[in-house]
Amino acid sequence: MKSINPDISRSKSSLPNLDGFKAGIEKGDKTMLAKAITLVESTRTANFDTRRKLLEWASQSPKKPSYRIGITGVPGAGKSTLIEVLGLELIEKGHKVAVLAIDPSSQKTHGSILGDKTRMVELGKEQRAFIRPSAAGKTLGGVTAKTREAVVLCEAAGFDIILIETVGVGQSEISVKQMVDFFLLVLVAGAGDELQGIKRGIVEMADLILINKADGENIKSANASKVEYNRAIGLFPTPPSGVKPRVATCSALTLQGIDNVWKFIFDYFQKVQNNNFFDVNRKNQAVDWMKESLNNQLLEAFYHNQKIKAELNKLLESVRKGHLHPIAAANKLIDHFKVM
Secondary structure (H helix, E strand, O other), X not given: OOOOOHHHHOOHHHOOOHHHHHHHHHOOOHHHHHHHHHHHHOOOHHHHHHHHHHHXXXXXXXXXXXXXXXXXXXXXXXXXXXXXXXXHHHHHOOOOEEEEEEEOOOOOOOOOOOOHHHHXXXXXXXXXXEEEEEEOOOOOOOXXXXXXXXXXXXXXXXXXXXXXXXXXXXXXXXXXXHHOOEEEEXXXXXXXXXXXXXXXXXXXXXOEEEEEOOOHHHHHHHHHHHHHHHHHHOOOOOOOOOOOOEEEEOOOOXXXXXXXHHHHHHHHHHHHHHOOHXXXXXXXXXXXXXXXXHHHHHHHHHHHOHHHHHHHHHHHHHHHOOOOOHHHHHHHHHHHHHOO
């Protein structure tokens, strides 16, 4: 399966230099922003120095305060339609909205559909909107390995609302919670056993549980689901934010209840800024990001080392032939690294 994302498929030789990236991003050039994200997603060692300097600049560049919102939900819950409606409303309120949409990758072909731009046609036409689909690859947690970096680049380009749409709901899909200020879980009524079909851990992380498609014949079941989830979250402990999660219904199709969604979200932000949780959470996330970045860079340096590559190929062949146990082979490689 081939990627249809034009930003990724472009030749790497067309990438500008560091000063070109800075100038374009500062002006809010969306094409340059897309190329910058392509750069940080690249695994080519030739891009490493430019990538590192660009991210250091972006993380320190002056920018207006931003809100990072993670959005996840069951397949068919209408996340993309909801995001488009919410994004258009925010633009009307004077915000600049960036959507980082993470699509699942095939574990067989490693390809991804990356179709979010086709599902958010109206939002994609807006000058103050930016939609970037990316493939999750092998990364767990419903995000890509470079989602944090993409967030920083979007903020440097002046986008003050960052919406991260994740792959879907699963047991491992918690990484997004560690990089956002607000976590929105989108569900749909009448999709089966509500609480048993969703991992409790995902529900506990949600700051807002939004039951979409509450229109027509679904209104009654949506309201029933709202009562059920309100009862469930009443049994959960108070979250670290000190703000009790809320449950609401809406329809992205008829726009019913959409106004209340942002009212709930910004009410949450006001509360966590007043009790200082917003700043504390951002600082804790910065520490987590530093550790994650260190781990990623160490792994990258390890596997790109020519001596390690040569030794690894020998050990892989020994394991493949059954001459060496996998644990023993891993230990040998680490011992080889220690004496380098």
